[in-house]
Amino acid sequence: MTPRPTRQLLDPRRSRSSVPERDDARRAFIRPPASTSRSPRSKIALVLGLALFVTSIAPATAIAAEPTVTELVGKLKDCERMECATLVALTKRGPTIWPELAVGLDAKDEMTRFWTLGVLSEVPVPEAQPQLVALLEFDPQVRIRAASAFALGSQRKGDVVAPLVKALADSDVNVRFEAASALANHPDKRAVKPLMKLLRSPDADVRRAAVEALGRTRDPQPTKRLLLRLSRDGDPAVRGTTAIALAQIGAASAVAPLIARLAKERDTTALAAAAYALGALGAEEALPELQRLSSHKEPTVSKHAKDAVAAIQAAGKKKASSAPAKK
Numbered sequence: 001m002t003p004r005p006t007r008q009l010l011d012p013r014r015s016r017s018s019v020p021e022r023d024d025a026r027r028a029f030i031r032p033p034a035s036t037s038r039s040p041r042s043k044i045a046l047v048l049g050l051a052l053f054v055t056s057i058a059p060a061t062a063i064a065a066e067p068t069v070t071e072l073v074g075k076l077k078d079c080e081r082m083e084c085a086t087l088v089a090l091t092k093r094g095p096t097i098w099p100e101l102a103v104g105l106d107a108k109d110e111m112t113r114f115w116t117l118g119v120l121s122e123v124p125v126p127e128a129q130p131q132l133v134a135l136l137e138f139d140p141q142v143r144i145r146a147a148s149a150f151a152l153g154s155q156r157k158g159d160v161v162a163p164l165v166k167a168l169a170d171s172d173v174n175v176r177f178e179a180a181s182a183l184a185n186h187p188d189k190r191a192v193k194p195l196m197k198l199l200r201s202p203d204a205d206v207r208r209a210a211v212e213a214l215g216r217t218r219d220p221q222p223t224k225r226l227l228l229r230l231s232r233d234g235d236p237a238v239r240g241t242t243a244i245a246l247a248q249i250g251a252a253s254a255v256a257p258l259i260a261r262l263a264k265e266r267d268t269t270a271l272a273a274a275a276y277a278l279g280a281l282g283a284e285e286a287l288p289e290l291q292r293l294s295s296h297k298e299p300t301v302s303k304h305a306k307d308a309v310a311a312i313q314a315a316g317k318k319k320a321s322s323a324p325a326k327k
Contacts, residue, residue: 069093069100076104076115082122087115091122098125105131110141117147121154129155133163136175146174153182161188168194173203180209187216196222204235211238215245223251230257236267243270247277255283262289271296272304279308282315 067089075086090097097119104116105128113135120128129152136148149167152160164186167179180198183191191213198210199222211229214222226249229242243261246254258274258281265271275293278286286308293305 069097070103073101073104073107073112073116076119077109077111079111079115079118082118084115087118090119094123095125097123098127101125102128102131105135110144113139113141113144114147117144117151121147121151124155124157126155126157129158129160133160136163136167142172142174145170145172146178149175149178149182153178153185161186161190165191165194168198173201173206176201177203177206177209180206180213184209184213184216187213187218189217189219192217192219192221196225199225199229204233204238207233207235208238208241211241211245215241215248218249220249220251223249223253226251227254227257230254230261236265236270239265239267240270240273243273243277247280250281252281255281255285259283259286259289262286262293268296268298268301272298272300275301275304275308279304279311282312284312284316287312 069090072086072090076084076090078084079087090101101116101119104112104119107113107116117132117135120132132148132152132155136145136152139145139148145167149164152164161183164179164182167175168183168191170176170179176198180195183195195210195214198206201207201210207229211226214226223246226242226246230239230246233239233242239261243254243258246258255278258278261274262271262278265274271293275290278290290305290309290312294302294309296302296305
């Protein structure tokens with residue numbers, strides 16, 4: 001299977017190191033203290049002294065002109081990580097990099113296009129969306145199509161759902177993964193059926209991304225298929241993500257299967273997710289199992305089980321207090 005390029009190079013989703021602020025090249029001027037008692041001679045001496053001082057430090061304080069966006073784009077091909085100084089410099093300029101940045105999307109060099117997409121995943125620019133869509137649909141390089149999907153998912157304005165839905169049928173698994181992941185940032189009912197098809201993907205990462213996006217839509221339509229993933233999927237990350245998605249949807253029919261998972265699940269992360277989901281659903285019938293898990297040796301499991309118990313009990317008290325008094 002082709003390695004996922006956006007994880008290896010962009011890694012834009014999860015591991016960003018903080019970028020220190022650039023030093024300001026400007027320096028405060030040294031001003032002599034104000035005085036009205038200086039003689040003309042002392043004033044002349046002061047002026048000459050300052051002139052000599054400024055002359056002596058001028059080379060050290062000269063401010064180099066900042067490179068243009070086009071010049072920085074020309075250096076992108078040498079980047080290897082999102083923390084690359086060139087990429088950081090472009091990102092810190094914000095949306096003003098457009099339209100000059102467009103030259104990077106049109107570049108013949110693949111890595112220049114790739115890292116330009118990395119910049120646009122950090123700096124949403126609505127005007128760039130038509131070019132992002134074109135790259136997603138037509139670029140021959142998998143790396144570029146996948147990165148285009150990610151960049152579109154990072155946009156905050158405009159309708160990016162339609163091109164991302166279309167990309168769910170891309171011939172490459174990397175692009176399908178990034179498109180599904182991007183749709184989680186833009187929940188839309190138009191994506192529900194295409195995402196449901198990906199639940200049968202042989203690639204566990206694609207299934208997990210599809211499950212996450214479906215949960216964000218809060219549409220009950222995929223509930224039955226998600227229940228199948230919960231009980232039958234061989235990947236624990238998919239099972240855990242499915243538990244959370246069912247809770248986001250508010251699927252009451254998931255309570256019994258989730259309780260069953262508490263007894264069967266061997267993966268602690270998936271087990272913790274099932275406990276969380278039952279708490280989010282307010283499943284009082286799950287209290288005995290959740291209380292048992294509250295003393296689980298794995299801290300993550302015990303914490304989520306305790307939190308779920310507390311959430312269910314709080315919901316029960318709120319429900320009781322809002323019920324009409326009996327006459």
